Amino acid sequence: MGETMKDVYVGVIGLGNVGSGTLAILTADAEQIALKLGFRLRVAAVCSRSVASVKLPDGLGDDVLRTTDWREVVADPRVEIVAELVGGTTTAREIIEASIAHGKSIVTANKELMALSGAEIWDRAIKAKINLAMEASVAGGIPIHAVLREGISGDRIIALAGILNGTSNYILTEMERSGTPFDEILAEAQKLGYAEADPTNDVDGYDARSKLALLAALAFGERITPADIFVEGIRRITPQDFDYAHQLGHTIRLVCSARQTEKGLLLSVRPALIPQDAILASVKGAYNAVWVKGHYGADTFYYGRGAGPSPTGVAVVSDLMRVAREIRCGSPERVSPFAHERLGKYEPVSITTQQRPFYLRFRVEDRPGIIAELAGILAAKQIGLEAVLQLPADEKHNLPFVITVEPSSELAVREAVEQMSKLDFLREPPLALPIEPGL
Amino acid sequence: MGETMKDVYVGVIGLGNVGSGTLAILTADAEQIALKLGFRLRVAAVCSRSVASVKLPDGLGDDVLRTTDWREVVADPRVEIVAELVGGTTTAREIIEASIAHGKSIVTANKELMALSGAEIWDRAIKAKINLAMEASVAGGIPIHAVLREGISGDRIIALAGILNGTSNYILTEMERSGTPFDEILAEAQKLGYAEADPTNDVDGYDARSKLALLAALAFGERITPADIFVEGIRRITPQDFDYAHQLGHTIRLVCSARQTEKGLLLSVRPALIPQDAILASVKGAYNAVWVKGHYGADTFYYGRGAGPSPTGVAVVSDLMRVAREIRCGSPERVSPFAHERLGKYEPVSITTQQRPFYLRFRVEDRPGIIAELAGILAAKQIGLEAVLQLPADEKHNLPFVITVEPSSELAVREAVEQMSKLDFLREPPLALPIEPGL
Numbered sequence: 014m015g016e017t018m019k020d021v022y023v024g025v026i027g028l029g030n031v032g033s034g035t036l037a038i039l040t041a042d043a044e045q046i047a048l049k050l051g052f053r054l055r056v057a058a059v060c061s062r063s064v065a066s067v068k069l070p071d072g073l074g075d076d077v078l079r080t081t082d083w084r085e086v087v088a089d090p091r092v093e094i095v096a097e098l099v100g101g102t103t104t105a106r107e108i109i110e111a112s113i114a115h116g117k118s119i120v121t122a123n124k125e126l127m128a129l130s131g132a133e134i135w136d137r138a139i140k141a142k143i144n145l146a147m148e149a150s151v152a153g154g155i156p157i158h159a160v161l162r163e164g165i166s167g168d169r170i171i172a173l174a175g176i177l178n179g180t181s182n183y184i185l186t187e188m189e190r191s192g193t194p195f196d197e198i199l200a201e202a203q204k205l206g207y208a209e210a211d212p213t214n215d216v217d218g219y220d221a222r223s224k225l226a227l228l229a230a231l232a233f234g235e236r237i238t239p240a241d242i243f244v245e246g247i248r249r250i251t252p253q254d255f256d257y258a259h260q261l262g263h264t265i266r267l268v269c270s271a272r273q274t275e276k277g278l279l280l281s282v283r284p285a286l287i288p289q290d291a292i293l294a295s296v297k298g299a300y301n302a303v304w305v306k307g308h309y310g311a312d313t314f315y316y317g318r319g320a321g322p323s324p325t326g327v328a329v330v331s332d333l334m335r336v337a338r339e340i341r342c343g344s345p346e347r348v349s350p351f352a353h354e355r356l357g358k359y360e361p362v363s364i365t366t367q368q369r370p371f372y373l374r375f376r377v378e379d380r381p382g383i384i385a386e387l388a389g390i391l392a393a394k395q396i397g398l399e400a401v402l403q404l405p406a407d408e409k410h411n412l413p414f415v416i417t418v419e420p421s422s423e424l425a426v427r428e429a430v431e432q433m434s435k436l437d438f439l440r441e442p443p444l445a446l447p448i449e450p451g452l
Numbered sequence: 453m454g455e456t457m458k459d460v461y462v463g464v465i466g467l468g469n470v471g472s473g474t475l476a477i478l479t480a481d482a483e484q485i486a487l488k489l490g491f492r493l494r495v496a497a498v499c500s501r502s503v504a505s506v507k508l509p510d511g512l513g514d515d516v517l518r519t520t521d522w523r524e525v526v527a528d529p530r531v532e533i534v535a536e537l538v539g540g541t542t543t544a545r546e547i548i549e550a551s552i553a554h555g556k557s558i559v560t561a562n563k564e565l566m567a568l569s570g571a572e573i574w575d576r577a578i579k580a581k582i583n584l585a586m587e588a589s590v591a592g593g594i595p596i597h598a599v600l601r602e603g604i605s606g607d608r609i610i611a612l613a614g615i616l617n618g619t620s621n622y623i624l625t626e627m628e629r630s631g632t633p634f635d636e637i638l639a640e641a642q643k644l645g646y647a648e649a650d651p652t653n654d655v656d657g658y659d660a661r662s663k664l665a666l667l668a669a670l671a672f673g674e675r676i677t678p679a680d681i682f683v684e685g686i687r688r689i690t691p692q693d694f695d696y697a698h699q700l701g702h703t704i705r706l707v708c709s710a711r712q713t714e715k716g717l718l719l720s721v722r723p724a725l726i727p728q729d730a731i732l733a734s735v736k737g738a739y740n741a742v743w744v745k746g747h748y749g750a751d752t753f754y755y756g757r758g759a760g761p762s763p764t765g766v767a768v769v770s771d772l773m774r775v776a777r778e779i780r781c782g783s784p785e786r787v788s789p790f791a792h793e794r795l796g797k798y799e800p801v802s803i804t805t806q807q808r809p810f811y812l813r814f815r816v817e818d819r820p821g822i823i824a825e826l827a828g829i830l831a832a833k834q835i836g837l838e839a840v841l842q843l844p845a846d847e848k849h850n851l852p853f854v855i856t857v858e859p860s861s862e863l864a865v866r867e868a869v870e871q872m873s874k875l876d877f878l879r880e881p882p883l884a885l886p887i888e889p890g891l
Contacts, residue, residue, distance in 0.1 A: 018786070038748055042608060048673070049605060051787040148603065154749050156603020163602060164587065164595020167477060167769025169484060234487070292755065295734055309477055310593050310766035313756035316731065318749065327749035330606025342783035347457070348490040 020053040021337035024078075024086035024117075026108055027098030028061035028069075031122050031149060034326025035096060039333075040072030046334060054330075054337055057091040087111045094144075094336050096329060097121040102129060109134060113141045118340055120332040122149035122325060128223040132236045132351040142345035146332035151224045152177055152301040153325035154318030160305075161231045162350055168307035170232045172272035174449075177224040179299035179319035180208050180215035181247050181267045185284075186297045189264060192252040207299070217246035218282040221269050225282055228303065229271040231350050233278060241361040245283040249444050254374060256404055257415045258286050261372070261448075264294045268449060272306075277362040286372050286448040365424035369447040370399065373416045373430070376440040383438055384416075390432050391418060394425040417448070459492040460776035463517075463525035463556075465547055466537030467500035467508075470561045470588060473765025474535060478772075479511030485773060493769075493776055496530040526550045533583075533775050535768060536560040541568060548573060552580045557779060559771040561588035561764060567662040571675045571790040581784035585771035590663045591616055591740040593756035593763030595770065599744075600670045601789055607746035609671045611711035613888075616663040618738035618758035619647050619654035620686050620706045624723075625736045628703060631691040646738070656685035657721040660708050664721055667742065668710040670789050672717060680800040684722040688883050693813060695843055696854045697725050700811070700887075703733045707888060711745075716801040725811050725887040804863035808886040809838065812855045812869070815879040822877055823855075829871050830857060833864040856887070 023039070025032055039046070039056055047053045058078035061067055069079075078089060087095055087108065095112040097119060099105050105123050112119050119138070121127065127134070127150050138145040148158045152175070161170075176182050184198050191198075199216065202208035214220045226239040247267050258265050263286040271280045287294055292314050296302040301319035306312055318324035339345070377383055384401060391398055397419035403412065418426065426445060434442040462478070464471055478485070478495055486492045497517035500506055508518075517528060526534055526547065534551040536558060538544050544562050551558050558577070560566065566573070566589050577584040587597045591614070600609075615621050623637045630637075638655065641647035653659045665678040686706050697704050702725040710719045726733055731753050735741040740758035745751055757763035778784070816822055823840060830837055836858035842851065857865065865884060873881040 034748075038606060042606075045608060046606070049787065154752060156599050156752070159598050159603030160595050163770060163774050164598030165766055165770055166488060166773050167481075167485070167771075168766040169481060290734075292734055295729075295731055307766060309473075309762040311757055311760075311763060313594060313754070315752070315754055317752035321750075323748040324750060327604055327607040327746060331602060331604055332606075334605050335602050338786075339783075342781065342786070344778075344781035344783050347777075347781070348488065 018052040018341045020055050021093050021340060022055050022057035022091040023094045023096060023333055024058040024060070024089055024092035025056060025096045025098065026060045026083045026086050027100070028059060028064065028067045029098070030322045031325045031329060032061070032096070032098040033067070034322030035098065035329040036073065037070050037322070038326045038330045040070040043072065046330070050334055050338060052337070052341065054333055058086040058089050060086045083108050084111065087115050087117060092117060093340055094118045094120060094333060096333065097123060098329065100125070102126045106130070113137050113143060116141060116143060118144040118336050120146045120329055120336055122147070122153070122329060124150040124223045124227055128226040128239050131227065131230065132349065135346070135349040135351050139346050139349060144336040144339045144344075144346055146336050148332045149325045149328035151227050152303060152317065153320045153328050155301055155303060155315045156328065156331065157228065157303050157315055158231065159331075160315060165305070165307060165310055165313065168310045170305060171308050172306040173228065173232050173270070173303060174293060175225065175228065175269045175303040176266055176293060176296045176301055177228075177269045177303075177319070178215055178218070178221040178267060179301060180212070181218070181221070182296065182301070183207060183299045184216065185247060185250065185265060185267065188250065188252055189255045194252060195248060195250065216248055218244040218267065221267060221282045225269040225271060225280060229278070229280060232271065232305070233273070234351070235278060236351060237280070238361075241280070243281040243283065243364045247284050250284055251413070253404065253413050254444070257372070257374065257402055259289070260402060260404075261286065261417065262289055263287060263448065264289050265446065266293060266296070268293070274362060274367070276366055277360045279362045279364060279367060281364050284446055286446055288451045291451045365422070365427060367423050368420045369423060369449070370420050371418045371426050372446045372448055373418065374413055374444040375416070376413045378438045378440060379412055380438060386436065387416060387433060390429050391416075394429045396421040396425055396429060423447070457491040457780045459494050460532050460779060461494050461496035461530040462533045462535060462772055463497040463499070463528055463531040464495060464535045464537065465499045465522045465525055466539070467498060467503065467506045468537070469761045470764045470768060471500070471535070471537040472506070473761030474537065474768040475509050475512065476761070477765045477769045479509040482511065485769070489773055489777060491776070491780065493772055497525040497528050499525045522547050523550065526554050526556060531556060532779055533557045533559060533772060535772065536562060537768065539564070541565045545569070552576050552582060555580060555582060557583040557775050559585045559768055559775055561586070561592070561768060563589040563662045563666055567665040567678050570666065570669065571788065574785070574788040574790050578785050578788060583775040583778045583785055585775050587771045588764045588767035590666050591742060591756065592759045592767050594740055594742060594754045595767065596667065596742050596754055597670065598770075599754060604744070604746060604749055604752065607749045609744060610747050611745040612667065612671050612709070612742060613732060614664065614667065614708045614742040615705055615732060615735045615740055616667075616708045616742075616758070617654055617657070617660040617706060618740060619651070620657070620660070621735065621740070622646060622738045623655065624686060624689065624704060624706065627689065627691055628694045633691060634687060634689065655687055657683040657706065660706060660721045664708040664710060664719060668717070668719060671710065671744070672712070673790070674717060675790060676719070677800075680719070682720040682722065682803045686723050689723055690852070692843065692852050693883070696811070696813065696841055698728070699841060699843075700725065700856065701728055702726060702887065703728050704885065705732060705735070707732070713801060713806070715805055716799045718801045718803060718806060720803050723885055725885055727890045730890045804861070804866060806862050807859045808862060808888070809859050810857050810865050811885045811887055812857065813852055813883040814855070815852045817877045817879060818851055819877060825875065826855060826872060829868050830855075833868045835860040835864055835868060862886070
């Protein structure tokens with residue numbers, strides 16, 4: 014089996030969901046990991062603000078440093094890899110900077126920080142000749158980094174689309190299944206601990222946006238600023254929208270999309286209609302998925318758990334194994350996956366430049382002439398009307414109905430929607446969702 | 453971007469579908485590949501029996517050696533990586549052995565050879581301190597090797613199931629879609645070049661079996677002998693079987709399955725009923741897919757083209773890039789992915805030990821008492837009858853009907869089927885398909 018290699022010691026900082034999942038695998042599967050690597054992956058130190066009260070796995074040796082001060086972990090001379098599992102962009106940044114300064118390699122699960130500063134961190138890691146890995150940062154249970162970095166690295170990616178936020182996907186697919194409104198499902202999910210007390214990050218699309226920024230940066234080799242990405246959440250989606258979508262042979266998902274266009278890279282996180290037989294439509298509950306379209310390899314699709322201690326722990330342990338192997342082989346990072354530097358910073362293209370069919374849903378005070386007025390606004394913007402749908406009304410004065418329009422410039426559709434919003438018979442602004450082609 | 457590294461030269465042996473797809477990408481995307489690697493991947497030599505008549509890409513330099521003798525490629529001092537793309541187990545084996553002897557690294561797309569002798573080849577590669585890669589050998593368009601080797605290497609895999617033969621999946625899904633019988637679809641596929649003149653390898657499951665042997669070896673770290681794997685093809689599947697399967701909420705696919713049981717590793721390639729809402733059921737046409745169940749990470753699912761010059765070319769180019777990087781970093785292979793050697797050779801477990809519900813389809817000469825007689829045989833074997841289904845008959849004396857049975861030992865079901873086959877009212881032996889749980 015080749016020459017023998019010295020064991021590699023790891024310091025784990027952060028003992029929440031991801032950290033505890035990581036420690037559980039490292040201790041329970043120590044033998045199997047050693048067989049796969051040809052040497053042992055040992056835990057030298059663990060750190061958490063509440064390290065005294067955290068239940069650590071039984072298999073963890075007595076010689077493991079347990080501390081509340083992450084600096085002790087980074088400074089521990091045995092530690093060759095620091096696992097940064099605290100999240101956020103403040104302490105995590107300090108940990109990563111200190112690790113680089115100490116010449117320690119890093120495994121991180123931190124999407125926000127890597128989406129925001131990944132390119133800079135990677136450049137510094139290369140200069141410091143250390144290794145860096147972040148499989149757990151996007152779609153914890155899906156090894157999408159390994160796929161992009163190695164599996165399909167020979168392809169030229171032209172588009173990707175994903176379901177990257179488990180909480181919002183759970184809410185949408187539960188709404189689809191049971192017909193329960195948004196607020197009730199969210200409240201139930203919060204009670205069960207599936208959703209945070211402040212759900213903004215999940216249901217308004219910001220979590221998904223960080224993940225898309227990171228994925229797209231890796232897929233396209235560009236530095237991408239999350240704040241440049243168009244984002245729209247799922248709060249306005251109702252069970253009736255699913256009824257209408259089904260009538261059109263579609264369903265609704267919070268779709269994270271990135272694609273090369275002639276004008277540049279077009280990025281968005283937004284609820285969209287997708288065909289019911291699209292493979293992305295089969296993603297239910299808290300699962301995540303990524304669909305990739307390559308210039309050569311055509312479609313590939315990756316699916317798995319979005320989060321959870323064990324799936325995310327697998328990602329961290331797989332990274333630790335890879336980095337440990339690279340360290341023992343003397344292979345530091347040499348090329349940043351973030352920026353091939355061929356174009357410098359990309360120019361974000363506004364989604365208003367795209368052509369799409371749209372789904373427009375209206376809630377109105379019923380009176381004659383409504384359709385005529387709405388159709389008039391569309392016609393004035395050169396937007397072709399495709400169909401008008403109305404399900405049987407369940408309540409007087411609350412008649413949601415839907416107009417679908419032919420492929421149109423999103424700019425024109427938005428201007429029409431803005432104009433419509435001023436009409437006195439509308440009970441709320443129209444909901445406009447793009448109708449995406451089959452993936 | 454770190455220090456500068458010397459370009460890596462490649463020799464491509466075999467200029468069929470895979471070889472030409474590989475060359476096309478290497479020449480058209482030379483710049484992008486150099487940006488991703490930090491150095492160039494150059495073609496030094498190409499070899500094919502018909503190299504004089506093969507159309508080579510324009511971008512290929514004039515200094516590229518073109519030869520009909522693979523030994524010249526292996527011996528070319530510039531060549532650091534040999535891409536073995538000829539297939540089969542005779543010349544390919546010689547090429548790989550000669551490459552190892554010359555200290556050249558190897559990228560191969562050869563499933564038969566690696567399924568048969570991969571463990572030995574890997575051991576020799578490690579001794580010779582070269583690199584070896586074989587992403588294209590299974591499910592060309594799906595980076596499943598990268599996933600198993602790196603992406604989820606920290607997990608303990610307990611089961612996998614796949615659709616690994618595009619031709620048979622095309623035939624089954626076309627039968628499902630159009631109701632056309634097997635022979636007609638096969639003839640059409642042969643006319644269009646989707647199926648070989650001798651379709652045995654595809655429709656009788658042998659191609660899928662090689663791929664399963666290879667995948668399972670990597671997933672479970674065991675040496676697996678393809679001939680030990682139970683295999684059954686799709687020739688007996690009819691459009692009526694799809695009608696019945698749909699009535700049961702299922703569909704039919706040629707499922708490659710490997711799972712850890714208490715008794716050992718259970719492997720099979722066979723047509724099976726799977727739930728229509730299982731993600732594996734969404735795999736249509738010539739696509740391939742692999743579903744993996746990990747002890748920690750739970751379900752993940754991977755989907756893409758099974759074959760074709762471009763998708764398989766992406767796999768070969770991605771391998772070339774990885775191996776080139778390893779060579780420049782001085783990281784030869786150190787641990788075989790084939791055998792963790794923990795158990796030596798695995799003990800194959802007979803599928804007759806498994807418990808499954810079964811679908812039994814009968815074609816009979818109608819007369820009274822048939823169900824009673826069949827039910828009697830099942831009862832004598834302690835097999836619980838679940839349902840009897842009969843679609844409206846389209847033809848006198850040719851009434852296929854179906855009996856489904858409760859989860860039963862496959863051994864008992866087989867004994868019952870054998871006994872039934874002797875009954876004079878049966879026009880052919882019963883077709884018995886396992887009903888698999890949702891994946």
